[in-house]
Amino acid sequence: MIAMDFPGMSEVKAFLEQFDKAEQLYLKVGMELFYAAGPDVIKYIKSLGHDVFLDLKLHDIPNTVKSAMRVIRHLDVDLTNVHAAGGVEMMAEALDGLAGTTKLIAVTQLTSTSEKQMHDFQNIQTSLTDSVIHYAKKTQEAGLAGVVCSAQEVEMIKAATSKAFICLTPGIRPIGAAVGDQKRVMTPAKARAIGSDFIVVGRPITQAEKPNEAYSLIKSQWLS
């Protein structure tokens, strides 16, 4: 998946024009783009035949999240998410709001979080891996299809849940790429070998001189 972290529709159009029209993409629309361009950007991307992961990471009281999901279910997205930290009731209500129209997954610990940050800021005094596995099990209990996690945790999550439980992994960096704010990273090839179901790549593609070439290279590393 390509993280479409752009400020508006015109940047999306300019970016997608660089790709072969026949290439079907899986595009992640996050907060920046959705707050700027709204449902129109989803309609546009879907009109080109691409798949959409709407990455809004909802986290609120169960009733509010359910109501938001009732709106999202009409957007024709293929996948969306909440924060597992919102709780099992919130996740179950989110699922209910989607009424089976869209796959739902939950964020465990953001890939920009280190174990030290988790200890100091969230005051969770387990290992980061234990925290991620805890959230993954709670997500499964709530009936969701999988989690957002680092590729570093995929094997342990699948062992604790099931092989079919989706592990979608941002924090992917080809060898030599700038890590930026990501803390728990992995290369595309290693993420595939370890069992990630989807990798999400943003800046290494969107900020590349030739994004379509960067995408093709990462895709070939993922498929190798």
Ligand SMILES: O=c1ccn([C@@H]2O[C@H](COP(=O)(O)O)[C@@H](O)[C@H]2O)c(=O)[nH]1
């Ligand atoms: O734990 C998470 C959850 C979501 N993301 C999102 O993925 C992309 C990653 O972009 P890069 O430029 O490849 O770092 C971005 O949209 C995040 O919001 C994440 O990184 N980690």
